[in-house]
Amino acid sequence: MRHETGGDVRGKKGFSPWPPLAILAFAFALGGNILIPPVRAINETPYRTLVGFIALYMAGRYGLSFFRPGVKAAVEFKARFFAAVGIALLAWDMLSTKAGIFPLPFFPGPVQIVEVARADWRELLRSTLYSLRLFAYGFASGTVLGVVTGILIGWSRQWNYWLFPVLKVCGIVPAVAWIPFGMAVFPSSFITGVFMIAICSWFPVALATTNGIASIQISYFEAARTLGADDRFILRHVAIPATAPSIFTGVSAATGLSFCTLIVSEMVGAEAGLGWYINWAKGWSAYSKVYAAIAVMALVFSAVLALLNFVRGKVLAWQSGLTNE
Amino acid sequence: MSSPSIVINSPAAPPVIIEVKNVTRVFWDAREKSEKSVSALENVDLSVRKGEFVSLIGPSGCGKTTLLRLIAGLDAPQSGELLVEGEPVTGTSHERGYVFQQANLFPWETVEENIAFGLKARGVYEEYRGDVAEYIAMAGLKGFERSYPHQISGGMAQRASLARALINRPKALLLDEPMGALDSFTRMDLQEKLLELWQKFSATIILVTHDIDEAVYLSDRIVIMTPRPGRISEIIDADYPRPRSRSSARFVELRNKVLEKFHLAGAEAPVEYAI
Numbered sequence: 001m002r003h004e005t006g007g008d009v010r011g012k013k014g015f016s017p018w019p020p021l022a023i024l025a026f027a028f029a030l031g032g033n034i035l036i037p038p039v040r041a042i043n044e045t046p047y048r049t050l051v052g053f054i055a056l057y058m059a060g061r062y063g064l065s066f067f068r069p070g071v072k073a074a075v076e077f078k079a080r081f082f083a084a085v086g087i088a089l090l091a092w093d094m095l096s097t098k099a100g101i102f103p104l105p106f107f108p109g110p111v112q113i114v115e116v117a118r119a120d121w122r123e124l125l126r127s128t129l130y131s132l133r134l135f136a137y138g139f140a141s142g143t144v145l146g147v148v149t150g151i152l153i154g155w156s157r158q159w160n161y162w163l164f165p166v167l168k169v170c171g172i173v174p175a176v177a178w179i180p181f182g183m184a185v186f187p188s189s190f191i192t193g194v195f196m197i198a199i200c201s202w203f204p205v206a207l208a209t210t211n212g213i214a215s216i217q218i219s220y221f222e223a224a225r226t227l228g229a230d231d232r233f234i235l236r237h238v239a240i241p242a243t244a245p246s247i248f249t250g251v252s253a254a255t256g257l258s259f260c261t262l263i264v265s266e267m268v269g270a271e272a273g274l275g276w277y278i279n280w281a282k283g284w285s286a287y288s289k290v291y292a293a294i295a296v297m298a299l300v301f302s303a304v305l306a307l308l309n310f311v312r313g314k315v316l317a318w319q320s321g322l323t324n325e
Numbered sequence: 326m327s328s329p330s331i332v333i334n335s336p337a338a339p340p341v342i343i344e345v346k347n348v349t350r351v352f353w354d355a356r357e358k359s360e361k362s363v364s365a366l367e368n369v370d371l372s373v374r375k376g377e378f379v380s381l382i383g384p385s386g387c388g389k390t391t392l393l394r395l396i397a398g399l400d401a402p403q404s405g406e407l408l409v410e411g412e413p414v415t416g417t418s419h420e421r422g423y424v425f426q427q428a429n430l431f432p433w434e435t436v437e438e439n440i441a442f443g444l445k446a447r448g449v450y451e452e453y454r455g456d457v458a459e460y461i462a463m464a465g466l467k468g469f470e471r472s473y474p475h476q477i478s479g480g481m482a483q484r485a486s487l488a489r490a491l492i493n494r495p496k497a498l499l500l501d502e503p504m505g506a507l508d509s510f511t512r513m514d515l516q517e518k519l520l521e522l523w524q525k526f527s528a529t530i531i532l533v534t535h536d537i538d539e540a541v542y543l544s545d546r547i548v549i550m551t552p553r554p555g556r557i558s559e560i561i562d563a564d565y566p567r568p569r570s571r572s573s574a575r576f577v578e579l580r581n582k583v584l585e586k587f588h589l590a591g592a593e594a595p596v597e598y599a600i
């Protein structure tokens with residue numbers, strides 16, 4: 001996020017040709033699509049609407065950038081990238097839908113993907129919501145369990161003795177290895193999925209929390225004790241806040257693993273969700289749908305990551321300026 | 326007070342509050358099979374009266390921090406006895422405030438939260454919450470209540486750390502070189518603040534310092550320690566009238582006396598002094 005405005009210090013004054021060029025690139029992508037007919041008849045309106053909308057949005061931001069220096073810096077920094085995206089879209093569109101050089105059905109054009117996403121939006125939305133629900137249950141329970149395990153191990157000698165070896169041995173087993181076990185034991189594929197996402201996020205969070213507690217400076221505990229704090233108070237007001245940065249490091253690692261486990265578990269035996277959707281679409285050789293689902297995944301997972309980063313920023317506000325993140 | 330072993334010189338003298346009796350603390354090398362040990366303190370005796378300002382001074386490694394930690398209850402001796410108000414020390418207590426060499430504020434709490442920590446920990450925050458603003462003002466930290474420790478200067482952090490210990494109104498204040506890391510101006514400023522607080526609260530203070538001037542300027546008594554094994558080699562009375570001046574004849578005389586004792590003890594005082 002912070003890098004957004006960091007790149008171009010020149011953005012302050014002077015004229016950068018890139019923002020208009022980026023808009024132009026999208027205009028070309030749109031114009032090319034309109035001028036050249038497709039090899040096979042297809043509804044091109046959704047794709048045109050999307051590209052046109054992006055171009056309009058960029059033009060709007062560009063207009064705004066003349067009045068707001070912050071927007072100007074951001075727009076100019078991103079412009080080169082968007083120019084490249086516009087050109088790439090144009091090239092992809094020409095090579096697939098317009099000239100039919102890319103072999104179908106494996107390499108559809110952007111037009112096909114956008115059209116399929118529009119036509120099948122109900123099923124995609126339903127799948128996305130299913131995936132999000134599965135992710136939320138599994139990830140939340142795994143993270144909470146991980147923090148609790150980590151605190152127990154880091155805080156108590158007894159728990160450390162009994163639980164740490166279990167964590168170390170069980171944790172390194174990839175969660176998907178438990179799929180047969182889960183399917184045999186749990187009544188539904190949903191619960192199996194929750195179980196697998198929970199154990200795959202449990203391990204990194206628990207390990208990071210354990211390490212975090214172990215690496216707290218003793219002097220913080222000593223200061224708390226001389227100020228009259230008992231163990232409970234120290235746990236709540238020293239150990240946990242001091243470990244929070246480590247917990248979030250574990251959560252970051254757990255997020256990526258959980259996305260992976262989510263999709264794999266949905267591909268195996270689930271009746272809904274983006275992973276199931278991909279598998280199902282593949283069964284019909286509907287590769288446009290596969291790509292549409294992948295695009296949705298990219299968007300949704302990015303949004304989840306952004307949300308987690310936002311929470312992290314709020315919780316670790318005391319750290320800003322201490323680390324170079 | 327109740328202990329019969331305490332000898333009171335005159336009826337007017339305040340009672341002994343802290344007693345260190347024949348205390349020995351040995352540290353063993355933590356590595357396996359190592360037979361090496363360090364005698365951080367060997368047969369140390371010290372009594373401190375209520376309201377007294379005592380400085381511990383001596384070269385690096387002579388056991389000053391060790392002694393202070395024992396009195397605080399952060400550590401326990403192998404042999405000997407430590408009494409506070411006649412009771413053996415078994416652990417830490419909010420009645421013995423401790424200020425660490427590094428300010429040691431909790432980085433995840435604001436200045437205000439740090440200073441209020443003791444009140445919250447003891448469950449008396451509601452009762453004394455009005456004190457927080459008062460101690461913030463006293464430490465000269467008004468306007469920085471919501472700053473985090475890394476956003477304030479070293480001197481401010483030390484003052485915050487002092488306020489954090491003081492808000493519990495401890496009977497004894499144990500200060501481990503709280504001014505070691507400060508420049509001389511900030512240091513003098515904090516010294517004045519300390520004297521002001523000491524008089525206001527009639528607290529008992531034990532101050533560890535490397536700085537002979539600081540010890541002579543602030544203390545009623547100066548305890549000189551020597552290393553390997555850590556022992557008290559001399560206790561100098563510095564009970565001359567206050568307010569004091571760093572240029573008075575009495576100050577200079579006492580300062581020379583302390584320096585001389587250092588040389589007699591064979592310690593490299595000037596080197597430590599330069600730190």
Ligand SMILES: Nc1ncnc2c1ncn2[C@@H]1O[C@H](COP(=O)(O)OP(=O)(O)OP(=O)(O)O)[C@@H](O)[C@H]1O
Nearest residue numbers: 352353363364365384385386387388389390391392
């Ligand atoms: N936790 C420990 N483990 C092992 N040795 C220790 C420990 N604490 C102190 N020592 C040893 O005990 C001796 C006294 O240490 P102490 O920290 O009390 O010295 P000090 O007088 O405070 O020195 P300084 O002025 O440098 O702070 C030193 O030789 C030190 O190496």
Ligand SMILES: [Mg+2]
Nearest residue numbers: 389390391501
């Ligand atoms: Mg020390």
